[in-house]
Amino acid sequence: LRIKVINPNTTATMTETIAAAARAVASPGTEIVAATSASGPVSIEGHYDEAVAAIGLIEQIRAGEAAGGDARPDAYVIACFGDPGLLAARELATGPVIGIAEAAMRAATFVATGFSVVTTLARTRVIAEHLVVAYGMERICRRVRAIDVAVLALDDPAGNARARLFEECRRALAEDGSGAIVLGCAGMAELAASLARDLNVPVIDGVAAAVKMAEALVGMGLKTSKHGDLAAPLRKTYVGSLAHLAPE
Amino acid sequence: LRIKVINPNTTATMTETIAAAARAVASPGTEIVAATSASGPVSIEGHYDEAVAAIGLIEQIRAGEAAGGDARPDAYVIACFGDPGLLAARELATGPVIGIAEAAMRAATFVATGFSVVTTLARTRVIAEHLVVAYGMERICRRVRAIDVAVLALDDPAGNARARLFEECRRALAEDGSGAIVLGCAGMAELAASLARDLNVPVIDGVAAAVKMAEALVGMGLKTSKHGDLAAPLRKTYVGSLAHLAPE
Amino acid sequence: LRIKVINPNTTATMTETIAAAARAVASPGTEIVAATSASGPVSIEGHYDEAVAAIGLIEQIRAGEAAGGDARPDAYVIACFGDPGLLAARELATGPVIGIAEAAMRAATFVATGFSVVTTLARTRVIAEHLVVAYGMERICRRVRAIDVAVLALDDPAGNARARLFEECRRALAEDGSGAIVLGCAGMAELAASLARDLNVPVIDGVAAAVKMAEALVGMGLKTSKHGDLAAPLRKTYVGSLAHLAPE
Amino acid sequence: LRIKVINPNTTATMTETIAAAARAVASPGTEIVAATSASGPVSIEGHYDEAVAAIGLIEQIRAGEAAGGDARPDAYVIACFGDPGLLAARELATGPVIGIAEAAMRAATFVATGFSVVTTLARTRVIAEHLVVAYGMERICRRVRAIDVAVLALDDPAGNARARLFEECRRALAEDGSGAIVLGCAGMAELAASLARDLNVPVIDGVAAAVKMAEALVGMGLKTSKHGDLAAPLRKTYVGSLAHLAPE
Amino acid sequence: LRIKVINPNTTATMTETIAAAARAVASPGTEIVAATSASGPVSIEGHYDEAVAAIGLIEQIRAGEAAGGDARPDAYVIACFGDPGLLAARELATGPVIGIAEAAMRAATFVATGFSVVTTLARTRVIAEHLVVAYGMERICRRVRAIDVAVLALDDPAGNARARLFEECRRALAEDGSGAIVLGCAGMAELAASLARDLNVPVIDGVAAAVKMAEALVGMGLKTSKHGDLAAPLRKTYVGSLAHLAPE
C-alpha cells in the first residue's frame, strides 16, 4: 500500500517534518512517498498562496497517476491545512485523496463532542472557518484560534512557537468547551504528541490523521467515486504555460 | 490491536455476518472480538428498540473495560446503523468508540461530494436523518431511502432483499445527485462488495468503515477525550434491576 | 385528565419537588400522577446516566399504558432536562409524551426572542446543546450556562445553589442578549418563581411547562402520531434481562 | 382567564369560525373574546395584505391593553397563519401573544417528528416557509403545500375545498415522510377534526393550538419578557393618519 | 432613471441626511426623489415602530406607482435599516425595491469575508439579527453591535454619537474577525466616509448601497418578479380607516 504524501508548499525541510509524521503512524505494510511541490510558494498563508499552490499539488497528483502499474499510489494526502486543490485532485486520482484539515476534523469527531482548531497566522483563520462549513463541522468545531506565528517560523527556537501553541491550546480547553485540539498546520505535526501529553486531551495532527484515513479507505477497497462531479476531467485543450496540465 | 465489535441486537447469526465483514477488512495485526448483546431486541428497527438496545451495548462496553491489561479492547465498534448508546459508551471507554453510521458517513465524504443512505424499513429513516444532522452531513447526505425489508429478512432468499437494495441504489444514483451509497444496516454488510461492483460507485458498509476508522484512531494514539462531557461517568448509586450498571 | 409525571432518576425526594411543581400549575380537572423510576441512577448528569435512565422511564410508560381504561394516563411528562427516552416513549404511548427541556424551550419562544439555559454541571451543557439543535432552537437559545452544582446538591443549603443560580441568570441577561431564562434541571423547579420575581424576566421551569403543554395537547384532542417512526414498536422477541420489555 | 382572539382580517363570518374553534377547546375557566379587525383587508393572502393587516391587529391589542383592570385580556391570539404583527404586538402586550402558525407548528413537534403544512393559495407558501425558518422548524417541517383555494372560498360548497384539502393532506402523508398535518389557514379550523378522523393522524388547527398554548403560558404565570427588544415601545411622537398609534 | 428614496420615519431632517447621502453617490443620469413618510413614528426603534412605519412606506410606494408614465420611479429605496414593509412594497412595485440593510449587507460581502453591524439602540439588534438570517448572512455577519444612542440623537453634538460609533467599530475590527463595518441606521449615512478614512476599512452606509444597487438592477433591465409571491396584491376589499390601501 503506497501513499503519496504531498507537501503543497516548496519547502523541503517542511516535507521532512511531514514525512516523519506520516511514517511515525504508517502501518507496517504502508510505504510513504513524500513529495515536495516543485513550483509555488514556500509557505501557504492565504487564499492567494493556496490558489497557486494548487497547481504544484496537481502536478504531483498527475505524476502519481502517470506512474505505471505498481508504482501508482493507492492514495494521496494533501499536507497543508487549507486542503488546497482537494476536489481537483479527486477528479484526477483513482484512489482516495485526503486533505489533512478534513482528516483531522473528522478524526476529532470520533473522540470528542467539540474541538478547537489552533492555527498559525490570524489571517488564515478564515480559510479554516470556510473548511469547517464545507465539512459540516459548524456545530462540532467550537472555535478557530491562531497564535500569529508564520508557518516557516514554527521551528525557529527564537519564535517560541511551542510555548505559544501550548498556551493557546490551554485557553481553548478552558474557554471553548472543547474536548480536543486540532492543529491547524502541517508544520505543527511533530508537536502533537508532546502537546497531547501535557494537555491530557487528544491533540490531532492532520498529517497523521490523513495517512491513517487513507490506509482505512484503501483497506476498505474504496476509490474516489467517478459517478458525477469527481469523474476524470473532461478531455480538452489547455493552452499557454499550463498546456501541459490538459487532462489526458 | 484488539477491536471489540458489538452487535447491539441479540441475533447471533447477524453477529456472524458482522464479524465476517469486520475480519474481511481488518489489518494483519488486528484482532476482531465479536460480541452479541446479551439482552434486548433481536433486531433494532425503531427508537424504542434502540433505547433498550443501548443497555446491552453498555454491558458489552463495561465487560470490555473490566478486562484486565492486554485483554482490554483498544477500541469498540457499535454495529447498528442507529449508533445506539454511542455517547454513553464513550463515557465508559478509554479507547475510541465508533458507530457504524458515523463511520460510514465520514468515510463517504472522502470519496464523493454527495451520498445517499439506503436503509431497511421506512420507519427507520427518521433515525438515520437525525444522525445526518448530528454528524453535520445535511449538505452531503442527499437523501435517506428505505427498501421496506425488515432487518432479519435481509438474508431471507424469498424476500429478494438484494434485488430491492440494488434497485433502490440505482435510483439513488440516478435521482439524488449522489456519487456514493451508504448502506443503512449492519445486516447489509456482506452485500457491499457486490453492489459496488454492479453499481460502479463506492458502496460503504459501516462495519468495515468502523473497523478501519478504529484502527486509524488507535494507530494515531488517540483515545476518547476525558476532558468534558465524555469523562468517565460520575460515581453514584444506581438502584433496582439496573444497579449493576452503576459507574465504578 | 390524568398526566403521569415521571422522574427518570430514582431519588424520591426529587420526585416530590417535581410533583409539587406539577401540581402548582395543573388545571382544576387535571390529576398529576407522579412516579419515580424504579431502576437506574439517583441523578442524571451525563450521557451514560441518561442512557440507563431511559429504561426506568420506559418501564413507567409501559406501566402507564398497561393500565386499563380510565386508569391510563392521557399524557406523560419526562421530568429530566435531557429528555431521556423521549422518542422511545412516544412509540409506546397513545397520548402525548412531553420532555421538560422541549417544553421549556418551546414555551420560552412565546415570550422572548432569545433565551439562555442555566443548568447544573458543566459537563451536562453538551446534552442541552444537542437538544437545542434537535428542537430547532439554535437561533433562539443564545447560550447554555452551568453553575457547576451537582443535581442532588441543589437543595443542600451549604451549597449555596440558589445564589449561584441567581448570579448566573443575571449574567445571562446582561451578556447573552436573552430576554428569558430556561432552568436546565427538574430539581430547580421550586426556584423558578422567586428567580422570576428577582430577575424580572420570565424564568421557565420545564416541569410546569410540560404539564401545561400536556394539558394543551390533550385539550386539543391530539395524540402521538402513529403514522411513521412513532408507530407502536414492532412486535418482536427481546431476550435476556430485558426480555420483559418486548413490545406487546 | 380571558383570551382575546383577534381575526386580523375584516371578515366577520371568518371571526365566527375562529371563535367557535377557540371556544371548542377552551378550558372551563377561559373566556374567549373574539374580535374582528376594524380596518384592512377582508382576507390575508400575501405580504401586502399582511403588512396592512398588522395595523388592524395592533389596534385590537391596544384596545385590549387599554381596558382597565379585570377587563384586560390575559393573553392574545393572532388568528391568521402568517402571524402578522406578532413581535409588534408583543411589545404592546403585558401577557403572552400567540400566533397561530407558531402555535400549530410547536404543537406538531410534540406529536410527530415531521409535519407538512397545507395552506390555501400557492402564493402564500413563501410566507409559511419564512415562518418555518423564523421558528426553527426547517428540519421538522418537511414541506409546505397549497390547495390553491382562496381564503374566502374555503367554505364555498362549490369550491370543493374540503375534498381538495383532504387529497393534499393524503399526498403529504404519502410523499413527505410527515406524521402530522398543520392546517395553514384560520379558515380551515372547523375541518381539523374531521380530517384527523379520516386521515388517522394529528391534524392541527392553529386557532385551537394557540388558545391552548395561551392558557398554558398564563397558567405558568408567564408574561412577555420586557427585558430587551420586546419591552414596551419607546414613547415618541407618531404623526399623520397613524398619530393615534403613538405608544403611551 | 428615477429612484424614489423613502424615509419610512416622519422626521424630515433625517430625510435630508438620507437624500444627501443618496445624491452623493447617484450616477449622473439618476434622479433621486426623496420622500418622507406622511404618517407614523418619528423614528423607528423597535418591532412596533416598524410595523406601523410599514404603512407610511406603503403609501409612498403606492403614490410612486400611481404616477403616470415617466413620473413613475424606476426603483425604490427603503431608507431604514429594518427594511420595513420590504416584501409588501415588492408586491406593489413594478421596478426593484431595495432595503438598505439588505443592500449594505450584500455590498459588504463583495469586499470582505466577514463584517460587523453597528446599530443604534441595543433593543434594535434583534431586528438586525433577524435580517441577517433572512438574508443568509449568518456566516458572514460576525456580530451585531449597538452604541445605545437613539436614532434622533445621532446628530445631537452633546450625545457624542460619532465618537461612540468610532469606538464600537474599532472594537468590532479588533474582536470580531471582521474586515468591514455595516452601519445599522440610515441616520449614520453622513458618517460613513469619515469613519472609513479613520478605520481604514470599508464602512458601508445602506442608503448609498441601496441607491447603487437600484441603479445596477435597473441598468440590467431587472424588475421585481411577478411570478409567485411578489405578484401584484390580489384585488380585494379593504375596509375601515385603511380602505384606501385596497389593491387596485
Next chain:
Amino acid sequence: LRIKVINPNTTATMTETIAAAARAVASPGTEIVAATSASGPVSIEGHYDEAVAAIGLIEQIRAGEAAGGDARPDAYVIACFGDPGLLAARELATGPVIGIAEAAMRAATFVATGFSVVTTLARTRVIAEHLVVAYGMERICRRVRAIDVAVLALDDPAGNARARLFEECRRALAEDGSGAIVLGCAGMAELAASLARDLNVPVIDGVAAAVKMAEALVGMGLKTSKHGDLAAPLRKTYVGSLAHLAPE
C-alpha cells in the same frame, strides 16, 4: 471608471460574448476592458478545470494591478460561474473583485424570494451548489438544474441549447417555486434578454450583474478590505515554473 472583465477560460470567442454582454449594460462613463486568460483550459467544466483556470485569472489580475496610475482597473469581474480564484484575486486587487455567480445570485435576491440556477453540464451542478452555501443562498436558491450541454456547444446551432435552456427554465418556474432564473454560465449571457421576455420573469446573467455590481461598489467608493484575510499576499519566495507569481 474602468472594469476589467476577465474570461478565465482561454476561448477568445467566448470573451467576445462576455464583453458584449458587459458593454451592453455598462454605464456611459464605464470602460470595459475584456481579457482572455492566456493559459489554461478552453472551457471550465469541473473542479480541475477551475483550479487550473485560477492561475490564468490571477495573471490577469496581476497585470491589471501592475498597470500604472490611470491604467489600473477600478474593479474586476471574473466571468465564469464557478467564480474561480475569487478570494485569491481579492488579496491581489485594490478595488473590488466580483464573481459572476456571486453577483447573479445577490442580484436575484432583490427581485425574487426564490430562484433556480440553470447551468450547463450536470457535473458542474455541485460547483454551483457549493457556491450557494458559500454565499448564504441555501434558503433562496431552490434548485440547481443542468441542461447537459457543454460550454463550448452553447452556441452550436445543432446543439439546440437555447431550446433546452428555455425548457429547463420553464420547468424550474413550474416545479421549484422560484420567481427568477439565474443563468449558470457566462456563455449564456446573450440569451438572458430573450429568455426573460419569453418566460416573463427576471433572468439574470452574471456578467451583466457583475459589471453593474462593480460599478455600484466603485460608485460607493468601496475597495476590498485589507484588514484581515484579504490583505495583500505576504511577500515570500515562489519557486519553479510559478516563481513569477510571487507577491511583490
